[in-house]
Amino acid sequence: MQVGLLTLAQKNEIEGKEFAPDSFFNPILDANNNWVMSIQEMEQATIPPYQWVHDLPLIEYIPKTN
């Protein structure tokens, strides 16, 4: 699946913040230690000042393996 790629600074800015009513960002790390977010969060973000996530670059998600 495709996910939005975040910088560390972006991740720190949005982590745990409300992006839509009663919905909170949950960035996660991928296998390459990139911070990423879901397409759904990108599409649904309506609460300022986080609409900039709509324009995040997309990468293919590679899950961490335990």
Added chain:
Amino acid sequence: MIGLGIGLKFGGAVTLDPATTAFITAAGITDPTQINAINRLVLNYKGQGNLNTSVDLWSVSTALFPYVGGSASSHKFNLKNPQDTDAAFRLSFSGGWTHNANGITGNTLNTFGNTFLKPSDLAQNSHRLLGYVRTDTGGASFESIGGASNAAFTNGLAFDTRKSTNSHAPYSNTGFAAQANANRTGLTGVIRTASGSFKVFRNGVALYTVTATSLTPLTINMYVGAQNNNGSLFNPTGQNLAFEVFGDGLSDANALIEYNIIQQFQTDLGRNV
């Protein structure tokens, strides 16, 4: 019964139970079909409804999440205590959930709902965790209805399933013991009523019994739609969930009553499976 009377589709004015009024007020629900469905759900849980006239399932339920209303703002409320507080076990949704008339759907990536309810809030030897799953999707990874586990997976209260292997991973204040079983939809989960074993149920019928002595319940928050593995997100679901319940254990007979009540609710909303 005291409540707000409004004219609804079941023929004339219907008096709403106070629990219904409290919930629809908190959740901002105004659709008559949804209101009727919730009221019937509440009355049946209280043993005052058309499907249940005698068994009080309301007082043995700690959290009921009917996922009705179509948005995170309505889905977050606990029907038992619809206050917007962690102490009322109001859900906090994180990640990219899809909320609509069918309930909530995870993305297998980063979705979870924090219940703020811990296994230790339920009795060690009498508890249940059940979820109404509408979609049989999935692949090689387990997907969780919800719950919590310790870091080593040797203690937990949770229920996960995997489509590719047709298997369950049920926890009931003990570690999981994977079970071969293809039934991933409907009302599924765990019910414990004794210290030495617990049962996995689907649609009100016990599928199998797991011999496992219960352990001291964990004191970490349970999630819906994923496991809280000692603070780490584990097995986020991609399935569509239309109801979840946490509470005391039930006898086989009462588990069937509860299923019939929840199924009626889903049918009233046109989303039964």
